[in-house]
Amino acid sequence: MDKLKKIREEAGLSQQKLAEALGLSQQSIHSYENGAYEPDISTLKMIADFFDTSVDYLIGHTEIRHKIEKLDKYDLNAQESELITKYRLLPKKLRRSLQLIVDSYL
Secondary structure (H helix, E strand, C coil), rough: CHHHHHHHCCCCCHHHHHHHHHCCCCCHHHHHHHCCCCCCCHHHHHHHHHHHCCHHHHHCCCCCCCCCCCCCCCHHHHHHHHHHHHHHCEEEEEHHHHHHHHHHCC
């Protein structure tokens, strides 16, 4: 839980202030940061949500600090997904025409 101390300090929070915000004791925060105890999964989720990060980041499984957002269908944003859906509704001949138009722009 080295990351907990790091993000707490970067946020300018004391152990006591963080504990109050999370409804925990200052001793709990101290114990987590120093490795004496590990928080349970619900506490980890609460801490991750508070700092807008992931549990994986807190426990050192990733260096990606921001929350991992769920991706849209096809790993596209909503507008791209809508275009793919419409493209698939076109007859094959019109799909080819559309491909030629797009290619001409590129």
